[in-house]
Amino acid sequence: SILTSHILIWNFKDPIHPQLVIEAAYDIDTFRFNPNNSDLLAAGCASGQILLYDLGPAKDRAAKREKAFSNTAAGDTGAAKEEAQKTIKHVMSSTIENSHKRQVTDLKWLNAERELESKPKNAGHVLSVPTASDGVSQQLVTVGGDGLILFWDVRVKKEDKNGSTLWTPIWRILLASPDGTGDVCGLQVCLRSRPNAPPTALADTPVEGEGHDPTPAAPVDDSWKSQFVLGTQEGQVVKGTWVLEEGEKASGEKASYLESCYPAHFGPITAVQRSPFFEDCILTVGDWTFSLFMAQAEQPVVKSAFAATYLTSGRFSPTRAGVMVTSRADGWLDIWDLMDRSHHPSLQHNVGPEALTALEFWGDATLQLLAVGDKQGTLHILEIPRTLRKPVPNEQELVQALLDRQIASVTYLTTRMSFRQKELSLKEAEDEVRRGEAEAAAAKAANDEATARQAAEDQAQALVEGDGAAETAAEEAAGDGQQGPPLDKEQEAAEAKYRALEKEFRTKVGLDIPVED
Secondary structure (H helix, E strand, O other), X not given: OOOOEEEEEOEOOXXXXXXXXXXXXXXXXXXXXXOOOOOEEEEEEOOOOEEEEEOHHHHHHHHHHHHHHOOOOHHHHHHHHHHHOOEEOOOEEEOHHHOOOOOEEEEEEOOOOOOEOOOHHHOOOEOOOOOOOOOOOOEEEEEEOOOEEEEEEOOOOEEOOOOOEEEOOOEEEEOXXXXXXXXXXXXXXXXXXXXXXXXXXXXXXXXXXXXXXXXOOOOOOOHHHHEEEEEEOOOEEEEXXXXXXXXXXXXXXXXXXXXXXXXXXXXXXXXXXXXXXXXXXXXXXXXOEEEEEOOOOOOOOEEOOOOOOOEEEEEEOOOOOOEEEEEEOOOEEEEEEXXXXXXXXXXXXXXXXXXXXXXEEEEOOOOEEEEEEEOOOOEEEEEOOHHHHOOOOOHHHHHHHHHHHHHHHHHHHHHHHHHHHHHHHHHHHHHHHHHHHHHHHHHHHHHHHHHHHHHHHHHHHHHHHHHHHHHHHHHHHHHOOOOOOOOOHHHHHHHHHHHHHHHHHHHHHOOOOOOOO
């Protein structure tokens, strides 16, 4: 038998039986509904393929069944639903030759206003005017463990010679590391949704009755539309773009789509999300911590304390600028409120004994739900308390001020560390010079000492040799019976003094011990 996996769609009216059952021939690692049309669902498989489902007909059948079941006896409703339940097959799948070579780790639908050119000449460039007139997104991006980012268009299909549909990507990029050390293995991708500041209006507004023309403002920079942030298997945060400049294209294979790459976590990054309130604020989750990154700093401006176990996912609150939720491998949820404290979660909740694997918010400040999935495939629906879903007065401004202070602190710390590194380098150089001078002085002193010792030894040896020669000459003269010339009185006194000193020395060292009577 062929192993299959399923995606279950639930309705709150019936928490026992799923409303829709979606079937796939491979394990599903990620899936997303179209943000503008909930009938379209795209899923990424462990085989690297992309599947597209159209849930419209199945929803109609489900509505008809519900109407029919309303007239059925209560005891027969469950059995009738199980008999009428049919699995939904995909309407389109990508060819395995043109898909990812490893599992699909993340999938995102592009906004309807951000549409890529599908023609080969300008493939990958964002169109200034989208072709979709109904406001429904038709393109999506996928990330895989093979170091590729692929872009797909549900309208672009081909047919082989047998009439089978071939769904291939319209654009692909290889995540080559900027330093040329290899390819980057992406896990989670995050796209920009808006520029940092709204487009500038006309500099001069014409006044009625005056004849001068308005001066147009500077051209709007649309490069943000192709920018992305990636969380990798190695725990790095990577920033890049999928459109190269003309000068970079000329460099061929050496060109890299990645602009910067810096470490963020000690293990794989399991979640990356932009704040719905601050475009440049990015939440990353990995190992035992979560971090908040800003565009102005390459280091996290906020980093949580180490948890007791691994963190598996994380999400920003859609209604409160300072609230985040992280899930843990021991089945607990941590809710962080930066308006309350940043060193410890404001609330912790035990969902179950299994590791939590997925988080997703739904609702607004009136009613907000959190969907939590665990390792065993169980779906938990939690209601967020009022204090954690309703924003406090001026919360966005207060959180912005907090982030600005953190950016200033990180910038100062980085500058100070750079300055301290220079000071340390200068001090090490000075210490090396002093060490060399001390070693040279010590070597010179040792050399001088050795020279003096050698000179003393040579002098002593010369004296010994001279005394021995004098004694030998005296003995020879005495043996021959010859006497030297007579000594004068001064020489006799010196000789007597020398004899007395010699006797005293010999007595002192025990060579001439006097005999007592």
